[in-house]
Amino acid sequence: MSSSIDSNADASTESSLTIPPMSLGISIHFNKPQQNDIEMIASAGFGFVRTDFAWIFIEKQKGVYDFSGYEDLVDALAEHHLRPVFIPGYGNPLYEHSNKPHYILGPATDEVQQGYAAFAAQAAAKFQGRGVVWEIWNEPNVPISWEPKPDVNNYMKLATTAITAMRQADATATIIAPNVTTNLTIPPQGDSDPWKFLTSCFESGLLEQVDAISIHPYRDNSKPPETAADDYQRLRGLIAQHASEDKKNLPIISSEWGYPSAGQLTSQDQAVYLARQFLTNFINGIPLSIWYDWQEGPNTNYGIVTSNYKPKPAYHAVQTLTNTLSGFSFVQRLPLPSKDDYVAVFQQGAVQKLAVWTVATPHNVTLPVDVNTPFVTSVSLAGDESALATTRGQLVIQLAHSPQFVLT
Numbered sequence: 001m002s003s004s005i006d007s008n009a010d011a012s013t014e015s016s017l018t019i020p021p022m023s024l025g026i027s028i029h030f031n032k033p034q035q036n037d038i039e040m041i042a043s044a045g046f047g048f049v050r051t052d053f054a055w056i057f058i059e060k061q062k063g064v065y066d067f068s069g070y071e072d073l074v075d076a077l078a079e080h081h082l083r084p085v086f087i088p089g090y091g092n093p094l095y096e097h098s099n100k101p102h103y104i105l106g107p108a109t110d111e112v113q114q115g116y117a118a119f120a121a122q123a124a125a126k127f128q129g130r131g132v133v134w135e136i137w138n139e140p141n142v143p144i145s146w147e148p149k150p151d152v153n154n155y156m157k158l159a160t161t162a163i164t165a166m167r168q169a170d171a172t173a174t175i176i177a178p179n180v181t182t183n184l185t186i187p188p189q190g191d192s193d194p195w196k197f198l199t200s201c202f203e204s205g206l207l208e209q210v211d212a213i214s215i216h217p218y219r220d221n222s223k224p225p226e227t228a229a230d231d232y233q234r235l236r237g238l239i240a241q242h243a244s245e246d247k248k249n250l251p252i253i254s255s256e257w258g259y260p261s262a263g264q265l266t267s268q269d270q271a272v273y274l275a276r277q278f279l280t281n282f283i284n285g286i287p288l289s290i291w292y293d294w295q296e297g298p299n300t301n302y303g304i305v306t307s308n309y310k311p312k313p314a315y316h317a318v319q320t321l322t323n324t325l326s327g328f329s330f331v332q333r334l335p336l337p338s339k340d341d342y343v344a345v346f347q348q349g350a351v352q353k354l355a356v357w358t359v360a361t362p363h364n365v366t367l368p369v370d371v372n373t374p375f376v377t378s379v380s381l382a383g384d385e386s387a388l389a390t391t392r393g394q395l396v397i398q399l400a401h402s403p404q405f406v407l408t
Helices: 035-044 068-081 110-126 152-169 193-202 225-242 267-283 312-325
Strands: 023-027 048-054 083-089 131-137 174-181 211-215 250-257 289-291 329-331 341-348 351-358 362-369 375-379 386-391 394-399 405-406
Touching: 035 068, 035 312, 048 068, 068 083, 083 110, 110 131, 110 152, 152 174, 152 193, 174 193, 174 250, 193 211, 193 225, 193 250, 193 312, 211 225, 225 267, 267 289, 267 312, 267 329, 267 341, 267 351, 312 351, 312 405, 341 362, 351 362, 351 394
Parallel strands: 023 048, 023 289, 048 083, 083 131, 131 174, 174 211, 211 250, 250 289
Antiparallel strands: 329 341, 341 351, 351 405, 362 394, 375 386, 375 405
16 A cells, blocks of 8 residues: 655654555565565555564675575565565574574674674665665564563663664664564563563663664454554553654554464454454554464464465455555544444545444444435445445444445
């Protein structure tokens, strides 16, 4: 989806955030271009692709960097107007003198952190001008991503060292952090607490170093996407409390979040939640939302296509959403008697479209429309269209859990 460029970068730096508002992305798990994947991702209407940018595969000899695999991926994505979100990580046995897996060790020593910063700077220079968004590490507040335990001070040392080196290599690099997850499977303790982690990062100056704050607002499957609004409000409060004047309006990126089609959620439920997740983010001013995940695998049901590339209902849902709202911008959420009812207004020029749904029991509501409009078109998540009659400038429509789009 595209709109005008939204640049919220700190005027005191040469870096810039060039992400069109209402952009959507998808997480993948390959770095070699897969034509079938990339064509389907582009056809669904995504504009960004997020994946690991593995240090261990790029620097196999100290000071020697081979980016060829990722160059091919960036080229293939660019052919379909897709931009990469790369996560430079994780450890590297050239610097990590440990028998632990490279992807779970928190880089605590100066040797590792300097090596990581050099690698990140080389990457920024290599892909300068290619539209890459760089995300520093992944979920450093989760023990499995930062053993032996999350350590916000070490993370900030790593982030500051790496970001400084990357800015020297490419002053225009787009860098986001700290990618914490707000949903943990165990009660958070110490630096695993996402809000403690974020507060410590902001107190240590992270807001002045990045172009956007990225979080992973996962929730329990029983909690619908709309509940993320509370996280965004709380996060904006923290930013306002700790940011300089130039950074008060720093964007928030939802860089990883999804729901599985498993347990209590069916494939159709997943499609409904996907649409509502993206719409919730639009309403809350999130310029980039990245769904997890692209493809189902042996241990995951988060994908929107099966392991043999059969589109799930979620794939069709995002395709309908992007086809319907492409070129439109979110304007407002209409006030209704119940806070559980949602009518989001999108506009392009003089044309308006509505996205309507409820988190309560399905019921009818009355909406105002142009008195000269005898009927409007409703589009379901599956893309099915139907005509709805209006009466004297009013439309009676049933709100359901599944969003529908009203073309006025």
